[in-house]
Amino acid sequence: MSIIRTIDDLHAGYRRFRAGRFLEAQDRYRLLAEDGQQPTVMLIACCDSRADPAMIFDAGPGELFVLRNVANLVPPPADDNAFRSTSAAIEFAVSVLKVQHVVIMGHAQCGGVRAYVDGAMGEPAPGRYIAQWASLLKPAYDNVPEGLEAHEAAKVLEREAIRHSLMQLNAFPFVEERVKDGTLQTHGAFFGIATGVLEWLGPAEREFQPVS
Ligand SMILES: [Zn+2]
Structure with missing residues (x-):
């Protein structure tokens, strides 16, 4: 290779x-x-070079509408005039392309998640933009049990972050509307880099389950 x-x-x-x-x-x-293009699936994934959605889902050209950002986070809906690339991409996929599914895929050993955990445990952030972006993880981190070692806390947060981002995603009015009328489903996924195992969190499911 x-x-x-x-x-x-x-x-x-x-x-x-x-x-x-x-x-x-x-x-x-x-x-x-x-x-x-007429993709039916939007994928929100991390920038991490080891978790490439097109490769993991064996997708061809025109099949996946992919957004990648640090730690595959979805910010809450906002009325400010900030430059919101993630929200713009979701709006385009849901309102213009009319995708039928949005999947938020996290992964093991996520550096963005680890940066937040380290920050919460007193380590200085690697940079101001990373710190500001990763602060979106705060509400998810509140669900992580106290007293864990940093790498254990990061493991829990990797999945909690996906759940929280799904909640934020579903709160965008244009998402909520299409989910309500049954034309759009939102899912979570988690890729284990070392094992290749993909876990899935369907719209009606409470726990991640491995895709067989
Ligand atoms: Zn990552």
């Missing part, structure tokens, strides 16, 4: 894609260019 470390490696990877997967799916790409 080739490893990407340099820009030359990146270009070599592009050439393999162009001569391989792009060529195989060329008709599909052309149709997608002409007709536009």
